[in-house]
Amino acid sequence: MQQGTSPAIALLTDFGIRDNFVGVMKGVMTRIAPGTTFIDLTHEIPPQDVSAGAWVLGTAYRYFPAGSVFVCVVDPGVGSTRDAVAIHAGDWYFVGPDNGLFHFVLAEQPVHAAVKLTNPAFHLPTVSATFQGRDLFSPVGAHIAAGRHLLELGEPVPADSLRRLDLPGPVLKPDRIEADVSYVDHFGNLVTSIAFAMLPDFFDWPVVRLLLPAKQLIISERRRFFADQGDDAQPFLYVDSSGYIAIAMRNTSAARSLNIGRGEAVTLIWRNT
Structure with missing residues (x-):
């Protein structure tokens, strides 16, 4: 992604809209990438339902402009040893937990690059064990939208190591x-x-x-x-x-x-x- 561009950031979460979680995430991203267009794909994924989140994302992402950044948080393993990743797949970027949430994207699109989010320079100074949507995924998504290359954000990982869901398929x-x-x-x-x-x-x-x-x-x-x-x-x-x-x-x-x-x-x- 070229410096100076400001693509849309789409958000998909299981946070609902009653609390301040989504608004705070947008506040974090606006400080890093002012003028960004935010699109709320949905915040009504059933709590901790990774499969539902993967399905909704998989049926929606291709309708977005090339270069769009998807910040996705359905994360029952938050604070655990599960990896946090950023992926450039097809014409789009995806940021979130490596727990199968990107299953359908990975099944349909070539992966150009994928990284673990190990560079703290692109996180908030303190990363909570319970709200990494704010402290980790939001700043990373905003830095991508602001033009940072994925390889600046952390360690490269092979595409075949990214988590898929165990789905039977037709x-x-x-x-x-x-x-x-x-x-x-x-x-x-x-x-x-x-x-x-x-x-x-x-x-x-x-x-x-x-x-x-x-x-x-x-x-x-x-x-x-x-x-x-x-x-x-x-x-x-x-x-x-x-x-x-x-x-x-x-x-x-x-x-x-x-x-x-x-x-x-x-x-x-x-x-x-």
Whole structure:
């Protein structure tokens, strides 16, 4: 990144907005990189839910301008021996704990450089054991936005040493895909790990069924959008805005109505003749 540029800094945390955590982080970064544009990606990741944070980041980062810096804090291991890292992957920069939070970014983008944040010159003078979002990740993110090179920030680490999550991933078979519910959004829609790109004929096949074995439930209705005609009391399948097959119920929460959460096993079966 060239000196003098001021790219956007996007924040993703599990801090919520009731307390002063997010505001303080922005204050720290503004002192280092005045005039920076801050974008709150979300602060409503469920507490300590690294997998949910990784999913949200993985479905959002590519919509940001090249050079954007993502400061991400979902960190149940704060104060432990887990590493703090900065990563240049694809066209973007990512700062946060090395705990799997960058799983989907690392799966999709080439890593140009990655470092452990071992240079205290780019931290606040005192680094708390409980608020490293303020004392470590915020100043580092701001220094990157202000033009510092990653190699100034600490020790290089190989890309293959960065933590990934232990996720099952969808398994494609000749007439089915075995997968799971990867994310539950604010509306209670259940987003599966089945990418629509895997099944471009999803809406054209005469028969599609999604099985949820643990609930002994079969969902066969498909809708292209929520206003399609149908029984509001029945769940249906659609393609969510991030490009994954999802389960919804119109005007209510499918997660609550069906008593289904993240990690629920699903099997999608189809017949194309």
